[in-house]
Each structure stands twice: as C-alpha cells, then as structure tokens.
Amino acid sequence: MEAVMPETTDLTAVCRFVLAERARCLSEREWKHRLAGYGYGIRDAREGRVLTSLARGRDLCPLEA
Template sequence: MENLNPGAKNQIRELVMRERTMALSEREWKHRLRGYGYAIMDTDEGQMITSLVQGAALCSLPAHALA
C-alpha cells in the first residue's frame, strides 16, 4: 500500500464517499472516481482505493461505502 500520511488517506476517503453520495449508481460512482484518477479494486484485505496513474493501493474503502 502507498505510504501516505493519515490526513491524506482521510481526504481521499472523504472525496470517494462524497462522490458516492452524488452518484446515482455504483457504475456512475466508479466512472466519477476515474475522473479524479482513482479506482476501486477488490483485494484479499477488502476493497481498496487505488491510483490509476501509479497503479498502487492508496487506502482501504470504508465497509459501508456500497451499502
């Protein structure tokens, strides 16, 4: 996982969750995230927010994100 400070991880999570509340579907949400350079990837540890540019996992996705 990318070595980010906790503040940066929280900002990324906040952006991802804000976009989730504005999107009408999971598909639209993932499309919106691509515009910011992020993606959601399923891993053994759960869902991770990843960087499209670096291809690296940045932080975990909150469990309630898809609820």
C-alpha cells in the first residue's frame, strides 16, 4: 500500500509520515530520495536529524531517533 502525504500543515502529522516512510524504505538513500519527491529533506545536526523543506529552504522540525 502506497503512503499518502498528509494534506495538512500540522508538523506532527508530517513527522509521522516521514518516519513511516523510513520504515518502508530499504536504505537511507531510498528514504531521502522519496522524501525529496515530496519536497522534504533530512539534515544532520549536532542535536540530531532535522526535517527540512526543500521549497522554502528552512528547518521544519527535529526527527525522533
């Protein structure tokens, strides 16, 4: 079953979607590629991973480990 990106600005729902996508992917590379298709990226920071918006070029929220 294919995941559907939530049509919301609720960052909690977006983060849940991103982590669910990670569970479906076989590798980090596949995960990042799929997220880019939705307009998102992952940035590694000192405090952990951060979800970013590729369109706006800004951080959205930290991701759980």
